[in-house]
Amino acid sequence: MTLLTLSSRPTPPVSLTALRNFAALRGQLRVSLGPECNIACWFCHNEGDVPPGTTREDRTQQPRRRVLCAEHYVTIIGTLIDQGLTRVYFTGGETLASKLAKPVLEGMRQFAAPDVSFSLITNGILLARSMPWLRDTALDKIKVSLHYFSDQSFRGIAKTRLPVSTVLGGIDAAREAFGRVELNTLLQKQNEHEVHAILQYALERRLPIQFIELVDTDFNASGQSAAVPADGLVAHLRTLTREERVEIAGVGQGRRVFTIDGLEVEVIHRELGRHHVGQCGSCPLRPQCVEGFWALRLDHAGGLQPCLLRDDLRLDLTELLATADAPAAIATAVAGHVASFTEGTL
Template identity: 65%
Template sequence: MPHTPAPLAASDVDWTALQNFAALRGQLRVSFGPRCNIACWFCHNEGDVPPPLTRVDRSRQPRPRRLDADGYLTLITALMRAGMKRVYFTGGEPLTSHLARPVLARLPEPGPDVSYTLITNGTRVRTHRSWLAKTQLDKVKVSLHYFSDESLHAIAGTRVGIKAVLDGIETAREIFERVELNTLLQRENAHEVRQILDFALERRMPVQFIELVGTDFNESRASSAVPADAIIAHLRTLTADEHTEVAGVGQGRRVFRIDGVEIDVIHRNLGRHHVGQCGTCPLRSKCVEGLWALRVDHDGGLQPCLLRDDLRLDVMESLADPARLAEVVARHIASFTEGTL
């Protein structure tokens, strides 16, 4: 049964910042934990220590888990009642987590304009298809950063074959009406980007091409990042239907439409959404994202910025009272936008 906490009580909290963020299509990104069955070199693990670093240095471990299934559901529901409408489930790989099913199978009924999206590498979709088909999820976004065993091994350090990923995509298409792809542009897959595009167009799946966001976790291979110029030039040979979007939160994007299929490119040259705290942020010069997601981690933390874990809010003590929980988050986001955290 869907998880439904008690209704939130009225309060004198200023909800403006949180509700404006939601109205601008801000995301609530819910991480089930750091575990993953592959180890992409660029992984930032939603701000936690990613699998590739733990593999080479066992002393570098992610945060311990404190949040259980009921805690996740309380937090998600409280923030949805406070106005959040776009919920994304991430990991690591979310389908490696023992909490994926007890959370996803009990999501609250979505209200108007609410969407639930699962972000996955695709390799576990077939294993979990029977219960996934019964969830409230309305979209699956598969990370397809490779199109051969060779590039999959070079990027993800795994012996899992590309067939497992492609099979996961086809399985997701059998279950869900909307399946999308996302591809990080990099030197290791530059020769396969057009193949990925053709694969998406043949199946009428939207695909997003993304320029690398630099973090401390991936700086050792920053030279692998490539600009979006080549794919943009190619898309312009396929369609004249192009526009740019810079409104709302997050990076600006170029949007192409080919025979009704949307292809977008997250392009750093189009700017980003910075507010409040960003004005004095010491990391602003290398930030290409700004505030676009509230990130919830398995240790009960919520932070408004990938690069600033010092702005992370611990919500564990507030879980027993959903009304207070929503208020605490609203105050935190208000402080962030006012630059007073």
């Protein structure tokens, strides 16, 4: 497969103000390579598509049909990088469970630049076996989801018989190959008794960690009673350090950042607010929205979504990929979509 080289293409003559403002506020491009996954966490939202766990329990609920190939992904991602987006996160499902992971991640090398970052979000299970080719990609960061710290909680949360040592081994493999490895942990009743142990694990290994309060979606509605607020963790962190700051600038939820012996521990805390734009003003789902506009989400069916809760605001890019100048057409469409979303005219 020959991957397109886009960095030399001229910028199409469109208004990019809203898109570039979003990028300047540290907005993310989250790229889902598909719903494939080797576990089935109950809270998964699959970037707005039907999650693997939901399909496993009810075969009538299937994710969208795959449309994009590796070259399509490279075209779209490269176009958006050319137009100002600099923070790209690869997600799933489980990114490394996708057959497209290797060609897409290797295709990012042509866009590597000092101001562009590529992050892999993974459950860690396939990290060790993928390391021989992963270390040669343009990835800047590996972010491992560590929502469990025992075989029992791993089984209860992720519906798997694998030992949690599989994940911890993947973290060790990533630490040997990458300078930047981080953790994230969703606060929930199933791991409430292990949160302090996970924190200690991160501190001992000098791994920055982010604790997250549950984001409500239709897919996790049945488990929302398992959500745990961050207040207790925040109180505990204040016994460990006096270095605390609040970040509410930019996009996404506000966060508390604690520095313990030089290591940052973030807590995504819903009481700190979020970044809303024009389209959010009249949105019927705003009362349950704790995130606002912080990411553009590209899915395997060729859709680009500015909001996790509103798939009716999804932009279909598939027809544009077949045009004579696909990058120019995609840049124009995305810039217009973001502008309309920001202004509240979609």
